[in-house]
Amino acid sequence: MKLLSGARLTGVTVFFALTTFLVGAVQGESVPPGLLGDWALDLSSDEPAWMRVEEQAGKPVVSLRIYVGSAGPYRDVEVVEGRLKFDMVKKAKGKRVSTTRVNVGLVDGELDGEMVRTHANGKVEHLDFSGTKISSMPVDRPDLSTVHFGHPICLFNGKDLSGWTVHEPDKKNGWSVVDGVLQNNTPKIDFSATGDHANLKTVESFEDFWLHLEFLVGTQRNSGVYLRGMYEAQVVDRDSRMQGIQGVGAIFGEIPPLKNAGRAGGEWQTYDITLVDRHVTVVLNGEKVIDNQPISRPTAGAIHTNPDEAGPIYLQGDHTNVAYRNLYLAPVLKP
DSSP states (O other): OOOOTTOOOOHHHHHHHHHHHHHHHHOOOOOOGGGOEEEEEEETTOOEEEEEEEEETTEEEEEEEETTSOOOOBOOOEEETTEEEEEEEEEETTEEEEEEEEEEEEETTEEEEEEEEEETTSOEEEEEEEEEEOOOOOSSOOOGGGOOBOOOEESOOSSSOTTEEESOTTSBOOEEEETTEEEEOOSOOSOOSOOSBOOEEESSOBSSEEEEEEEEOOTTOOEEEEETTTEEEEEOOTTOSOOGGGSTTSBTTTBOOSSOOOOOTTSEEEEEEEEETTEEEEEETTEEEEEEEEOOSOOTTOSOOOTTSOBOOEEOOSSSOEEEEEEEEEEBOOO
8 A cells, every 4th residue: 555655644544544445455256147147067077066246244155066077156256347256176085086176267158167087096178168158946836736837758668678778888788577577687885976877868858747657776776766866855765874964855956855754675666756847746645745945956867957958767776786667757737
């Protein structure tokens, strides 16, 4: 701060000037308004990703999830010449696996981003990404009494995999049909996020719907059903070590069930799930465990991240053995 030569400053004047200088020095740039909101990202690595940019207490906060990774939030965010810069640190068993430096902004109104991912072994990856702005969440919950559904579609014919395809053609396919049941067989027994066996998805994509299915999962085994490839309804047994927001009846990591209405491992269980206007209702084994609750972002492991677009029904096969039967979907009829 430069004082004018010959100027006579009182103590109050000096205090005011110094305070103004310090506030100006620590006050960073604001987030450009066009960046605020949710984004479905398109990465050069083809990994599914999603981002939310917001301001909390006047400071930028970013949530960003790449496939099965954490979404943050990331609060140590710089705003430099209209671009957001922050680090995403991935750890496993307390050790750093990688650090990803994110730099994202707008160029001619379009999302423009880059990531530099440095692995613990020194390997460096450069990723570019763009994105599609997602519409705002509906303000009100839908009135389900006024929603009309079409004729149910049979998703699984009980004979073969018609209407289904593996999501990762390079992985092992453990899916088959045995005695009218859709089965996934894999030697994997742990709960790690991914494996060497393929996940399965419908060829057709859907918007809002009511979905009915039955699943059979063994004790301490794990799978999941993704609505529109985006929101995972958890598939575990009643006594699984995964409970609450990660347990049976949950929208995994996002909405906990009101109660554990699951059954023991090795028993068939039933899901009836309604997805309307980004609100979900879950009935597990005849008991309503989630009642028309908003779900504002994709869950971990999502392969589709834009709720403004239709997406598939997606079944996890890279976890453990699981079986499904009687899969039906009734689409919501638009007015």
